[in-house]
Amino acid sequence: MNKKNAVGRMKALFFDLDGTLTDINQRGIEAMYDTVSHFGLNISKARVKQLRARLPSYFDVFGELGLELSDAVVDYLTLAFVQRYRMSVIRKGAEATLETLSKKYTLVCVTSRETLAEVLQELKFLRINRFFKHVVTLDVAAKNFGLASIPFHPFNDQRRKLYECALGKARCSPNSAVAIGDMERELKPAKELGIATIGLLTNEARKKELSEASDLLISSINQLPRVLLKLDELKSTQLKGLNSSTHFIIDSLNIR
Numbered sequence: 001m002n003k004k005n006a007v008g009r010m011k012a013l014f015f016d017l018d019g020t021l022t023d024i025n026q027r028g029i030e031a032m033y034d035t036v037s038h039f040g041l042n043i044s045k046a047r048v049k050q051l052r053a054r055l056p057s058y059f060d061v062f063g064e065l066g067l068e069l070s071d072a073v074v075d076y077l078t079l080a081f082v083q084r085y086r087m088s089v090i091r092k093g094a095e096a097t098l099e100t101l102s103k104k105y106t107l108v109c110v111t112s113r114e115t116l117a118e119v120l121q122e123l124k125f126l127r128i129n130r131f132f133k134h135v136v137t138l139d140v141a142a143k144n145f146g147l148a149s150i151p152f153h154p155f156n157d158q159r160r161k162l163y164e165c166a167l168g169k170a171r172c173s174p175n176s177a178v179a180i181g182d183m184e185r186e187l188k189p190a191k192e193l194g195i196a197t198i199g200l201l202t203n204e205a206r207k208k209e210l211s212e213a214s215d216l217l218i219s220s221i222n223q224l225p226r227v228l229l230k231l232d233e234l235k236s237t238q239l240k241g242l243n244s245s246t247h248f249i250i251d252s253l254n255i256r
Contacts, residue, residue, distance in 0.1 A: 012172045017111040017123075018111065029048055031081040032048050039073060048061065053203075099131060112137075120135060136166045145161065156188065178195065178196045181197070183210065198218060201218070
């Protein structure tokens with residue numbers, strides 16, 4: 001890790017929501033199946049489920065099915081996904097982990113969702129809204145930067161804006177923050193800004209690309225408090241080579 005990414009005393013944690021704090025597998029399958037059906041593809045739900053398990057993201061699933069990711073498709077998928085928020089299941093141990101971490105760090109929910117209102121509704125439904133000091137969505141970031149809106153694509157650009165907004169709201173520098181997510185495309189912009197990144201491995205299909213975007217990999221949200229404690233202890237050390245595998249990281253930091 002270069003000097004830019006060296007981890008200082010941590011102040012803020014930026015949590016992705018979908019797939020990180022919640023299991024959205026069934027919700028995602030239903031939303032994707034609804035979308036491909038709406039746009040005229042005669043594909044079974046079983047086929048969508050099969051592809052979802054094998055491929056890293058819905059971009060890849062739609063690509064495999066030959067459905068172009070037009071604005072209309074993205075808009076329909078987004079709405080289908082949002083409407084099914086009650087299908088999200090909070091990951092085992094996530095609530096207790098957030099409660100523990102909220103006593104030491106400023107927690108910020110950073111998500112590429114369109115509106116703050118929809119995310120607050122879901123966080124309240126999941127009963128974890130009380131742990132977050134700030135929630136950053138596309139509309140929140142747009143308002144923060146004086147923009148009419150922030151488009152979903154290019155994804156890297158909008159996600160970078162979200163992290164920049166989160167840094168401002170948490171009043172911390174990049175080397176005092178850690179981003180936690182389950183997908184490479186969510187963590188890469190944070191890493192580019194100098195924010196330390198922790199990848200939560202929830203899908204073996206994503207392991208290689210997630211490793212490349214993560215300074216650390218974990219296999220369970222329950223490991224976070226101990227990982228962060230070790231990172232705090234190693235704040236003046238330039239961590240090198242800790243992105244090869246979850247097993248290596250856990251062994252290196254003596255985390256069980």
